[in-house]
Amino acid sequence: MTIPSTSAEIEPLLHTMADEIRQQLGDKQPLLVGIHSGGVWIAKELARILGVDFFAAPLGTLNIAYYRDDFTRIGMHPQVTPSDLPFSVDNRHLLLVDDVLHSGRTVRAALNELFDYGRPASVTLAVLIERNGRELPLQADIIGQSITLSASQHIKLTNNNGLQLELQSNEDIYDQ
Amino acid sequence: MTNNQLTDSGQLRHFLTIEGLKKPLLTEIMDRAEQFSSISNRQVKKVPLLRGKTIMNLFFENSTRTRTTFELAAKRLSADVMSLNISTSATTKGESLLDTLHNLEAMHTDLFVVRHNQSGAAEFIAQHVAPHVSVINAGDGCHAHPTQAMLDMFTIRRHKQHFPDLSVAIVGDILHSRVARSQIQALATLGVGEIRVIGPKTLLPTNCQSLGVHVYHDMENGLADVDVVIMLRLQHERMQGALLPSAREYFNSYGLTEDKLQRAKPDAIVMHPGPINRGIEIASSVADGPQSVILEQVTHGIAIRMAVMSMALGAQSEQHETHS
Numbered sequence: 001m002t003i004p005s006t007s008a009e010i011e012p013l014l015h016t017m018a019d020e021i022r023q024q025l026g027d028k029q030p031l032l033v034g035i036h037s038g039g040v041w042i043a044k045e046l047a048r049i050l051g052v053d054f055f056a057a058p059l060g061t062l063n064i065a066y067y068r069d070d071f072t073r074i075g076m077h078p079q080v081t082p083s084d085l086p087f088s089v090d091n092r093h094l095l096l097v098d099d100v101l102h103s104g105r106t107v108r109a110a111l112n113e114l115f116d117y118g119r120p121a122s123v124t125l126a127v128l129i130e131r132n133g134r135e136l137p138l139q140a141d142i143i144g145q146s147i148t149l150s151a152s153q154h155i156k157l158t159n160n161n162g163l164q165l166e167l168q169s170n171e172d173i174y175d176q
Numbered sequence: 177m178t179n180n181q182l183t184d185s186g187q188l189r190h191f192l193t194i195e196g197l198k199k200p201l202l203t204e205i206m207d208r209a210e211q212f213s214s215i216s217n218r219q220v221k222k223v224p225l226l227r228g229k230t231i232m233n234l235f236f237e238n239s240t241r242t243r244t245t246f247e248l249a250a251k252r253l254s255a256d257v258m259s260l261n262i263s264t265s266a267t268t269k270g271e272s273l274l275d276t277l278h279n280l281e282a283m284h285t286d287l288f289v290v291r292h293n294q295s296g297a298a299e300f301i302a303q304h305v306a307p308h309v310s311v312i313n314a315g316d317g318c319h320a321h322p323t324q325a326m327l328d329m330f331t332i333r334r335h336k337q338h339f340p341d342l343s344v345a346i347v348g349d350i351l352h353s354r355v356a357r358s359q360i361q362a363l364a365t366l367g368v369g370e371i372r373v374i375g376p377k378t379l380l381p382t383n384c385q386s387l388g389v390h391v392y393h394d395m396e397n398g399l400a401d402v403d404v405v406i407m408l409r410l411q412h413e414r415m416q417g418a419l420l421p422s423a424r425e426y427f428n429s430y431g432l433t434e435d436k437l438q439r440a441k442p443d444a445i446v447m448h449p450g451p452i453n454r455g456i457e458i459a460s461s462v463a464d465g466p467q468s469v470i471l472e473q474v475t476h477g478i479a480i481r482m483a484v485m486s487m488a489l490g491a492q493s494e495q496h497e498t499h500s
Contacts, residue, residue, distance in 0.1 A: 066215075066223035066253075075187075075490030080211045116220035 003147055003155070007162040010128070013144030014042070017126055018049040020142045021095060024124060028093040029056040035110050036063040036081055038099030038157040042128050045163070046097065056092070060085035067109035083113065090118040099157040101127040101143075104136035129155055129165065180302065187491035190302045191484050192313045193320040194361040202365055206330045208483035209476070215252055216478060226255035229489055232285045233259035234276070234301075235314070236292040241450050241474060242314050242324070246289050249481035255287075277301055281309060287489060288312070295319035295354075310488035312481075318352050324449050325358035327480040329366060331473050332404055335445050339363075343370040345398055345440075347430060348408030348457055349379040355449045356408055360387055374398035375430060378419040395430060399439040407432050407448045410457045423456050433459045437467065445469045 004010055032055045034043030040061050047059060065080040096110060107125060126142035131149050152170040157163060181190045215223055231250045235243055243259055250257035287310045290298040295317030302311040315321040336342055344363055350356045350373045363371050371389040373380060384391045392398030410426060420426050446468045454460045463470060
C-alpha cells in the first residue's frame with residue numbers, strides 16, 4: 001500500500017471525494033463545515049473543486065477545543081481560533097470535513113458542537129484519510145483513501161506551500 | 177508575592193492581583209476572552225469545557241454584577257457553580273473564614289471565587305487551599321479587583337486597539353478603590369502611554385506619582401484630550417467620613433457631564449465599573465450617551481471570567497500531569 005504524501009498525490013483523492021460528494025449531496029444544497037485546522041484546509045480544496053455555487057453558504061469552521069474529552073488531563077489548548085458558522089444549521093444538510101479519521105474522538109466532539117448550534121437535517125462525514133484505530137462507533141461516508149498503520153504510527157496533514165501528508169512514528173517523535 | 181499565582185511553567189493558577197503579572201499573560205487573558213465571547217451569541221450558550229468541575233462563589237460582601245457574571249461564566253463553561261453570601265462577623269473573621277473554607281473544600285470544590293471586604297482575603301485563602309484548588313479574587317477590600325481590571329482592558333482594546341497610543345483618565349475615589357488600583361497596574365503593564373488620575377486631594381493616595389500616573393485635581397485639565405475616561409463609583413460612606421463636603425459639590429467638581437466630556441477626544445469612550453450613582457459621579461445623559469460603553473463592560477465581564485476560570489482550571493490539569 002502506498003501512502004500519499006505530496007500535493008500531487010493528494011489532488012486525485014480530493015477529486016474522488018468531490019465526485020462522491022456530488023453523488024450523495026448534489027441535490028441537497030449542503031453546507032460545508034471544516035474541522036480546524038486540517039479539515040478546514042481540505043474543505044477549502046473541496047469547495048475549489050466543486051465550485052462556489054455547490055454549497056449554499058460560505059465555509060463554516062469548527063474548533064472543537066472546548067468540546068475535547070481530555071481537558072482534565074492536558075488543560076487548555078494554547079491557541080483557539082473560535083468556531084465560525086456563518087449560517088443556521090437548522091434543517092440543513094451538513095458536510096463535515098476532517099483530514100484524518102483515527103480514534104473518532106474529534107468527530108464525536110464536532111458532532112456535539114454542531115448540535116449546540118441547532119438541529120441539522122443530516123450530517124455527512126468526509127475525510128481525506130481513513131485509518132484503523134477507531135475508539136468510537138463512527139465511520140466516514142466519503143473517504144479519499146483508507147490506509148492501515150501500526151498503532152505507533154501517525155499521519156498528519158501539513159500546509160506549508162501546499163498540502164502534504166507526513167507519516168510519523170512514536171519513535172521519531174521521541175527522537176525530536 | 178510575585179508568583180504564587182503562577183505554576184512552575186508560568187500558567188495562571190490563582191488570579192489574585194494584576195501586580196507581578198507580565199504583559200503576555202494579560203494579553204492571553206484578553207485573547208481567550210475574545211475566543212469565548214462568541215459562545216454567548218450561540219443558540220446554546222454553553223460549551224462543555226469545565227463539565228464536572230465545581231466552582232464556589234464565596235461572597236463575604238454584596239455584589240450583583242460581579243457575582244452574576246461569575247456565575248454565568250461558570251455555567252457557560254458547563255461547570256457546577258454555587259454562590260454563597262456569607263456575612264462576616266468582625267471578631268471571629270480569621271477563624272470562621274478558614275473553617276468555612278475547609279468545609280467547602282471537603283465538598284471537592286475545584287475553584288473558589290472570593291469577594292471580601294478585607295484586603296488580602298483572597299490571597300489568604302489561596303495560601304490555605306489544597307494544592308489542586310484555585311482561587312480567583314473578585315474584589316478584596318481596597319486592594320485589588322483583577323477581573324474587573326481585565327474586563328476594562330478588554331473593553332478598551334475592543335475600541336482602541338493600540339495601548340501605547342492611549343491616554344486614560346481615572347476619575348474619583350482612587351484612594352479607596354480596588355478597581356482603580358488594579359486598573360492602574362494593568363494599564364501600566366500593557367504599556368498605556370499616559371495614565372491620569374483625577375480627584376480631590378482627600379480621595380487620592382499620597383504616593384500617587386510613584387504609581388507612574390499623572391495627578392490632576394480638576395476635570396478641565398485632567399480630561400484634556402484623553403481617549404478613555406473611567407469614572408469610579410463614589411461610595412456614600414466617604415461623605416460621612418468628612419472626606420467630601422456634599423454630593424452636589426462633588427458632582428459640580430468631579431461629576432462627568434456632557435460639558436466636561438467635551439474636553440476629551442471626540443471619540444473618547446466613557447467607562448464605569450458599576451453600579452453607577454446618577455447625578456453624583458456621572459450625569460445620566462453621559463451614562464446613557466453615545467460615548468458610554470458601560471453596558472458593554474458588563475457583557476465583557478462574562479467572557480473575561482470564562483477566560484480566567486478556564487485558564488486556572490487548565491493550569492491545574494497541567495500541574496497534575498507534570499507531577500504525576
